[in-house]
Amino acid sequence: MKPYSELSREELLTCKEELDKQYQEAQSKGLSLNMSRGKPEKGQLDMGMGLMSVLGEDCDMKSEDGTDCRNYGELDGIMEAKVLMAGIMGVRDPKDVIVFGNGSLSTMYDAVCRSYTTGVLGCTPWCRLDQVKFLCPVPGYDRHFAITEHFGIEMINIPMTEKGPDMDLVEKYVSEDASVKGIWCVPKYSNPQGISYSDETVRRFAALKPAAEDFRIYWDNAYAVHHLYEEDQDEILDILSECEKAGHPDMVYVFGSTSKISMAGAGIAAMAASQRNLESIKKSIAIRTICYDKINQLRHARYFNSMEAVKAHMKKHADILRPKFEAVLDVLERELGGLGIGNWVRPKGGYFITFEAMEGCAKNIVRKCKEAGVTLTGAGAPFPYGKDPHDSVIRIAPSFPAREELAQATDLFVLCVKLASIEKLLEG
């Protein structure tokens, strides 16, 4: 079929008539499907059930160094859990890691909160400053943006390229504006686009010369081992080592978790940083907690006792997720290919597919889907303040629904894309 932009008004109207009929039929089906949630499906959780029997009633509950994991102590985590999390996050030295509780989101929130209340390494706490800004590569992760918004931090959109954030812009802001205190990054299989930062991008990050002493890169390596294909995987440079080499060892906080490896919400989270950062962070978290859950750390470290074990486990996840991603992508290509009314990338990992509609169409598409029983992530969600400047980005989360549901939902989605695009073209 021809691109929609080349259709005459007549042709568009004819096309719309047919699509309207299809949409009414779809509505009459009473669908109730959800492609909004980036959460694992049951099969993926079943795979982790081995975790439940790693620590039995008669089990030795000591960590390798003899610590009784059932008692208080070991604020920064047991060493074998540090080793596991360093491996997952791609950080060289486990000593640069603190293991936290059950989720990396709270680890990131606390990092921002500490900076807000106490300040970074002796700098003025952000709550005492008139202006604090964060750079936000867009589209990005809505929960990152919710944290910075919560603390009244001004967010600046940085467009993503296929190599990562627009580094010219990042360099300009970071070096010129001392109120820019951080940037949110998902460097591998980014949320939502699935883009991995190129080596050049990572090196340019490490070489940043911030105007603010307390500027930090918030490097959320959330999908570090979440490949979809065995033979075609992205790898990124270790930002902590790169920052060290570039003479800026304190400039980055690395985050990670096993939430989408073991159990969503019952995994372990971690943070890696320079020793100078870690010492300061440990002093602060010692006020907040006596220790994190070392039993869950021990459980994870024993179950995932090598990076090979992690990789083998993630391959099983990929075997569930890959067909779901492909089901969605196949429909997109079959139904929308060549129409010129949207772009998407085939991600090689992560949890999302990003669909970029014609400008001004995203909200309409999401609403149409909703009204026919398919819930998508709200248009605008992947942007600070929920505002997509072009109203074009839609995040699709294929992980949770069953494959058949996914096919149904995607059929409806492409129908809504076509309809919304025609409506837009008829307007113009």
Add this chain to the structure above:
Amino acid sequence: MKPYSELSREELLTCKEELDKQYQEAQSKGLSLNMSRGKPEKGQLDMGMGLMSVLGEDCDMKSEDGTDCRNYGELDGIMEAKVLMAGIMGVRDPKDVIVFGNGSLSTMYDAVCRSYTTGVLGCTPWCRLDQVKFLCPVPGYDRHFAITEHFGIEMINIPMTEKGPDMDLVEKYVSEDASVKGIWCVPKYSNPQGISYSDETVRRFAALKPAAEDFRIYWDNAYAVHHLYEEDQDEILDILSECEKAGHPDMVYVFGSTSKISMAGAGIAAMAASQRNLESIKKSIAIRTICYDKINQLRHARYFNSMEAVKAHMKKHADILRPKFEAVLDVLERELGGLGIGNWVRPKGGYFITFEAMEGCAKNIVRKCKEAGVTLTGAGAPFPYGKDPHDSVIRIAPSFPAREELAQATDLFVLCVKLASIEKLLEG
């Protein structure tokens, strides 16, 4: 023996000579004992090992309402965990409970931190105020005081009586000073004295008329089921119900955890409050986390499936702890009874014994113990800023050391009490 105060200078010197000899002998033994840590001993942790097999590899991981506890969701916890924690905290309605992560300390820290960064129910965030004060019943829990100190909150000592904090003073401060935003309470088997608040005290708390709208009682019911004796147990009134009855439903936050019931550091924590408070808190924690560890909640709820199960379990704890408390108390009574150089109370629950030495002796006693190989909690620790105005309170933690070690350590302790007291009397 006569009270030391009635001894002549000569008698004191003779006595000191003998005690010095004993002290030198003790020092030569090369002891290395620790009575500073309020943590469970191995036997208590062994008792909880049943928890490890509650959830096996083939187990159904759904909560009673069908939620898959392995996935994201249920921000405020699963209902059966709320029921368990309401029972433990002595709160009437499980719907008034949020279940958090692995420790109540972080739950309390976050409550203060939220007030500092975001404010309480629309009130000005404390970080924007010139002065914020907390009332601190003393002696009290050092980690409470560390939280308020961390946020630059001015702490005001409130003397403890045998019925709880001096309520005349509490009422005066709370009603007259709008910068008083909170009070730290351990209402049952208080840390460190083991005092339980009388019904009158609880009712006077509920009847407080704060000058500050955002004043809250931080009610840390840490030792709610931690009795030492089966036949002689303290019970306290439910502060949440009392506040409701008194027309101040929003005035209290209740905290609790299973840290000293199941596993120290790997339990579950909870907070109870009015629905109005909870709604506001949930909005805030939704920014910080997707959910807490529901698998550990499920594990606890299934293992402790009734309050009878909790009580039976705590009775086993008491059987380990009681002889330890008595070993210490027996030595105190045998060696110091009638000497007029110290007071102590026989606690009926909790984790500590408080020894009140002659004014100006606590630091000296702790130092002498240290120099002979016995570590005690630092003198001053149970006071804001680590400053005991009378230098007299020493917190003894009998739970962790083995019973024989405890006897040795207490023998040394009483020796040091005698020596320090004589030194003080000779000075005077």
